[in-house]
Amino acid sequence: MNYLVSWLGDWRENEPRVRQAVKTTIAACLAYLIADFLALPQAFWAAVVAIFVTQASVGASLGQALDWFLGSIIGAFVGAVVAILVGHRSDVLLIVGLAGTVLVMAYFAARRVQMRIACVNAAIIILGSQPDVSPIQSAGVRVLEVVIGTLVAVAVMLIVFPSRAGPALAAHIAQTLPLYFRLLSDLLAAALAGRYDERAIIAASGEIRTAIAKNEALRAQIQTEVAGFVADSADPEALLTALRRLWHTELMLARVVRSPLPAQARAELRGGIEELRDAVEALQAQVGTSGAAAKGALHDVAAVEAAIAKLNASIVTMCAPEAHALPMQDVMRLMTFDFALEQLRQNLKDLANRSKELAMFTGSRSWTRKSRGPSQA
Secondary structure: OHHHHHHHHOHHHHHHHHHHHHHHHHHHHHHHHHHHHOOOOOOHHHHHHHHHHOOOOHHHHHHHHHHHHHHHHHHHHHHHHHHHHHOOOOHHHHHHHHHHHHHHHHHHHOOOOHHHHHHHHHHHHHHHOOOOOOHHHHHHHHHHHHHHHHHHHHHHHHHOOOOOHHHHHHHHHHHHHHHHHHHHHHHHHHHHHOOOOHHHHHHHHHHHHHHHHHHHHHHHHHHHHHHOOOEEOOOOHHHHHHHHHHHHHHHHHHHHHOOOOOHHHHHHHHHHHHHHHHHHHHHHHHHHOOOOOOOOOOOOOHHHHHHHHHHHHHHHHHHOOOOOOOOHHHHHHHHHHHHHHHHHHHHHHHHHHOHHHHHHHHOOEEOOOOOOOOOOO
């Protein structure tokens, strides 16, 4: 009972999984019923295909559908040719034909995902061929089962709890945006303390790298939806580029503060670095507010810009030729630090300017809605 209450309390978190489970169940059952109604010999295969094709978003499902369709065509053709050549003459020929087919197709499958499905289909046709059924007929049935499964899955994705990749991208960015500011805050704290927690920095950078990879996958799904005329979204490349540049700047800062800054520099820059860290932590709290990032809350980075301007002025003064207070090696490190801070200012300003784009993807339109402009839901 307590588990049920806890689960219901986390409904907002569990709702996407429930919807996914419902869509997958409906797609699998419908695909099997249609294939069974048509008296296909292996109707269960249509249900299996529907399960694989039903993904979290329409774009992902369309991509899977295309892969399964192309793979089934290639696998059916290759499998039918090999089955005709080896026939039922002997088990030795059957194994040789299967081995050659799998060897070649598995090699190409290492680079082309469609070939994985093709390899499976070809093996099923070669091993499942019967004396009273021609390989051509077996291949045709296999393609029909795959077509039924893919079409049913895509139809279910469009009708039952339709989910688009645009809102999924906006939600993912809103969820992972605080990671960038947390890493930035940690790096500024390291600059102040003169100590570098390499394990923590590497772990945080790994989280951001994973988030960026998922952003790119969702972008590909958006493009698939637009190409398939099932959604109308702008290309999020500019927004994702701003996030990548912010991460690259953080990596640059990590290299600068990996070893302590000169003691004199830390003393003179402490006030400016603390001010910048406080401004970054304020941004982190801002985007960490539920739904804030998706609504474009990251619009005011004036405090960060002001803190960076003060640091830039202090560093320029310290590195001036007439100062002669620091060795050239320390001057070069401070100039690199100054350059990274300037890049940070530009990155955050660019990201703030992209807040409207993030809000736009939250309301990505589907083909069932009237087109009134890229920012209309």
